[in-house]
Amino acid sequence: MxxxxxxxxxxxxxxxxxxxxxxxxxxxxxxxxxxxxxxxxxxxxxxxxxxxxxxxxxxxxxxxxxxxxxxxxxxxxxxxLERGSFDPSSARRIFTVRTRDIGEAVCLPRVVQALSASAPSLRLRTVFRPIPETLNAMASGQIDFALGFLPSLETGIHSRVLFKAGYVCVMRKDHPLARRQLTPELFSAGEHLLVEYSGSGHVVIERALMGAGARHRIRIRLPQYMAAPHFVIGSDLLWSVPAILARTLAEHYPLVIKPHPLPLPGFEVALYWHDRFHRDPANKWIRDFVIQQFAGEASLPG
Known part of the structure; x- marks a missing residue:
């Protein structure tokens, strides 16, 4: 050739x-x-x-x-690659990001807004795929980087933590527990909504519910986050959710946010990328740009 x-x-x-x-x-x-x-x-x-x-x-x-x-x-x-360069001010390219709806709602709006000034011709596209497919797509270049809490991404993968965060419990504003201290006993006795997906580190929530004896009190399971508020505001369901998302949603829905009564561990939101593109100038630039947008948030309260 x-x-x-x-x-x-x-x-x-x-x-x-x-x-x-x-x-x-x-x-x-x-x-x-x-x-x-x-x-x-x-x-x-x-x-x-x-x-x-x-x-x-x-x-x-x-x-x-x-x-x-x-x-x-x-x-x-x-x-x-060592001599390569990337000019974001003139480059026309789409970067593909593997993330869930929580990443789209919490992280990417800030990135897109900043890009409009620094790299007006660059565009982002989000996709969501299971972990094995994500690994293959990152290796082939179909996905430029992943964003989220994905500790199961391992083989040939680099990562960089953007910030650390924790969990809270969310309920509707006129919930019977809205004005009470949420104890482990009251929490376990309630009915729960659970957002689940294998491969995500957020599986710790289901384990905590099981450990608290609330396994059979999970009323509904959903595969995505953004539908959850529509169930919570019209019921007495309790929702264990990352605090970063709860604060974002509370700006748009009548929700009460309470400290989580169970000893849930914190988690890290990170960027993940494949070793094949570790030194690629364009990929390196977009990764560094995203990291820069969260430079002042090493730790977010739970």
Whole structure:
């Protein structure tokens, strides 16, 4: 392959399965990416990527070639990264962030607002995938970094703590316990809402409920945080929730926040990224930028 730019196009199509997304992430036009794909097809005498439904899926030959081509591109990157540069003021790129709705509500608005001044042409896209898929996507470059409390992300992963926080108990404003001290006994006797997802460090909440004898008093389980207030404000449910999210939601919903009566451990909200992109100038810049937005919040109260 004489033109190394074709390697980047192959990588983007392999990663994004879309000419449109590949063009956006590379800062090129769709016509340019399509033209490069045409040249790749001519060079290998194979379609390499074909449209299946809404995705450009790799052919058997592309799947066979991918490990070698991606490794070759990785070697090329390593020879240039130390001298590479990234100009955020002019760069046009989409960074993909793996986070849950709590990260979208609490952390990313601040980042997006700051980006509008420092890097007006950069954009963010959030995705949510199970931990095994997240690891694979971070390794392939489909995901630039993950944001949250994800202690199970390990293999080949770097991390940087943004801040530490704790848990509180949330209830509606006219809840029978709203004006009382919330003791462990009163808490355990109540009915509970639990936001659950395997792979998140917040599984400690369910363990604490079980330890307090409230396992069978979990009235509803939800897979996401942002729906929870709609259940809490219309019932006597108690919700154990990260304090950072509770404070954000209390600005918009009639909620009472109380110190959690159970000895729940604190947790760390961090950035996670794959070793393959540890020295990539663009990825390093966006990581440092996000870290900078939370530099004054090493510890948030629970």
């Amino acid at each position: 004489k033109d190394l730019n074709l390697l980047y196009v192959f990588e983007s199509l392999w990663r994004d399965r879309s000419v449109t997304l590949a063009a956006e992430r590379m800062g090129l036009t769709q016509a340019a990416v399509s033209g490069s794909l045409k040249r790749l097809r001519e060079e290998y005498d194979d379609k390499l990527f074909t449209l299946v439904g809404r995705k450009m899926e790799p052919t058997p030959l592309a799947t066979e070639l991918a490990p070698q081509l991606l490794d070759a591109l990785s070697m090329v990157r390593k020879t240039h």
